[in-house]
Amino acid sequence: MTRIFFFVNILILLLNATNARYAEWEELKPYCSVRPHPQCCASRDDDCFMPYYDSRCYCDVFCFRGIDNHDCCPDHDSVCKGENVSLPTTPAPQPTGTCYDPSTNRQYSLGESFRRDCNLCRCITLGFETTLSCEEDLCVNNDELISHINQQQQYLGYKVRKYDKFNGVKVKDALNQYLGTIPDRSLRTMVDNAPDNPTDYYGMDDVHAYDIRSNVSLVGKIRGVRDQGKCGISWALSTVDVAADRLSLVHNIKSPKEPLSVQNILSCTDKAAKDGCQGGRVAYAWGFIKDRGVVTENCYPYESGQTGHIDECKLHLSDADLQNIAQHRKVTNIQCPSNTKDGEHFNFGPAYRVRDEVRSIKYEIRFRGPVQATMRVTPEFFLYDSGVYRCGGSNFERQNPRYANLAAYHSIRLLGWGANYDQQGQPKDQYWIVANSWGTGWGTSGYFHIGFGECEIQETVIATYGKSTEVLKKKSRRQ
Template identity: 75%
Template sequence: MISLLSATIFILSLNVITCLYAEWEEVKPYCGARPNPQCCVSRDDNCFMPYYDSRCYCDTFCFRGIDNHDCCPDHDAVCEGKKTTVPVTAPPKSCNCIDASTGREYSLGESFKRDCNLCRCITLGHQTTLSCEEDLCINNPDLISHINSQQPYIGWTATPYDKFNGVKVKDALKHYLGTIPDRSLRTMVDNAPHDTGDYYKMENVDSFDVRTHPPWSARIRGIRDQGKCGVSWALSTVDVAADRLSLVQNITIPKDPFSVQNILSCTDQDAKQGCEGGRIAYAWGFIKDRGVVTEDCYPYESGTTGNIDACKFHLSENELNMISQHRKLKSIKCPSNTNKGEHFNFGPAYRVRDEALSIKYEIHFRGPVQATMRVPPEFFLYKSGVFRCGGSSYQNQNPRYADLAAYHSVRLLGWGVSTDPSTKQPESYWIVANSWGTGWGENGYFHVRFGSCEIEETVIATYGKSTDVLKKKSRRQ
């Protein structure tokens, strides 16, 4: 049987017609174009020719029946010597497919998009079939309705976004997230609190937000849009580094953000899989060993182009030595040719213990941190409220989507407490900065429940030190 349907395709509508396969098949050689032997006298699965999206056969055991066939169109003439009269005209109108949802008619071979899925008018035997992919689309109306029908008990609301129109969840998991899980990060040395008394006091601090904390309120970076490229591993790294550096006294942080493209293009190939993600350990290692320039020096392009070009910013051996000695680079040559670009480097990153109290202490006394979370399909639709993984139960009702998830790196900026609408009990949540622009979620931010989506398992930070700070410290010593 000719296999025209992949595993992800199913028959949405079936139009039984009166015309037989041979009456409208396009006339061109199949068996007649095979190298000798053109026909095979026994059953031979290798005796085939390409046929549309599949293959047809020229062996004795190919089958032609009223409902189905897998013989090539010219099999009878070439292999059996039968006379055939096949017109070269297009199929009659009665052989077309009709989309039951719109009433529109499509000719054989014609295709169209239904949201994110491709539909095509194809044939099986003497029948025409409108076949469509059945991948889950982000803006799936059934998914949105399922989530919002559970209000207020689910705790968060969903909405479609124009940026995700026509996008499959499986593609978005590759191109809108971008963090490859790395369990080796859990072996990093964690950074203990300076004062154990302050550490335990965090148990009684119900809410905190670095954006409104008086000494820091004007120093925290806002929301960026990574576009259609999985770069959260690098973007969250440079933004946390910028936040931490901005909180150091006597440091003038540039208004321009740090360049994510600098990391994307100039890290080792082992660090990344193109626009399908990368490893945050490499990003932190990069800014420690090589530093990072500002955005105006090396502008971000991958979110628009969908790929990562070769590195355009190169450091000499002398410059690398200067970085290792915590000496500031002067007169850097920016890919953008600006003369305003600056270069910064940092101390090593460290892990924050994977429990809420340690993370609260770290944010409260040292600033924003980087966290990696597991993202299910519903997360793309988040509008407001406290998100939690698995809360909508959609995947339980649709097992085919149960394994649709990937990892994303974000910034934790604080925490708060609200009332769980299902239990009426207090529930704590993290305040998180995403990287999909200000048009998503709550102006680019979202809340996620403590302990949900693996949000606390991999939390990384760095000391807010720059070359300038280290130089001043050396002089004092």
């Protein structure tokens, strides 16, 4: 009987609770009225509460009620003070089912999604309202960054612009997908190659401009610009292109008509050499072409730039092939993955380091050919258009801290150097002439200029002898 009386009281209280007015939008339901006794607390009591959405509301006399916020339960006044509180005068608002995007002046239905540059936006329900929920990642084609740099062009020395290939691309993805070199400080311990002629070596201080592409005797021998696509392979691509350049400069040998295959290195190196399309290690690429050589592009075509991943190796060398490579002999009868009969295989000598000083790098390019360098890339570099690029300097990251520490490494080819001149005819703003691997639609037909010493570009410069047999001949002559 007592239990029946208790439930009757609860039912009466539930009916009374509906008279409590809390806010115009409040969904009326009991809180204090269904608390175990005591329903209301006469003094301050932090345990005198009820669950309220994802928070809690209180039923003690010290709960707070203000115009904009409160922590009293909706039925506090009715249950704890005995006041008759009227029902809401307006019904609770319901989701409209559409979201408005002020940047495009468009309406989107509930559940619909769209991209705002590189960020995905969705029309969702939040509480009793529909609202746009958008990602907030940094985009490569950032209007604010482009405007900031171009306004300072006369001080920074270079211009930037948008590129269609980076539409909808996030900075964090571009750093992974369009670069592709894992830093390896052990490269700095490699043995360097001393200059053959000290006079020529020191004479480089007075040579303020040189472009190996303009050397009449080398016309047609230096490789152009390739496009690595959406796969971080600069560690391998710069290696084979520098190797091909060096091979074409060695006298009395047949240079490849086709580019050398970067896919051969990507797919056939050890797993330790790479992290898929997220990048790889330069030392492994050079070691691979020394120990196993590399075939031409028509034999093993490049696919990873389109697929976004690296497949298993499709080119297998026999023991006899490996023995020929070790003895610096030409490997023939290669079973090309493309099934072409015109594919060729080339051997190379060991790689070596070039001293990280301007004079040594100049000498190396002038007398031995293009070299590979690794640079530190920050978001501005993706937008380079023309001029002499320099790392930082725009101070944009100070105004936008989210840009701070966004960087990765990229390997490229140095083909020469140049300088701008002051009014007295003295060189200033000296720079390296560099071939990138993002196609001819980027930068200046695929090339760019970068100031001496900028972006760590002189710290890891690597080259190779054109062919192992040539190295052996030179050693024999010296002996």
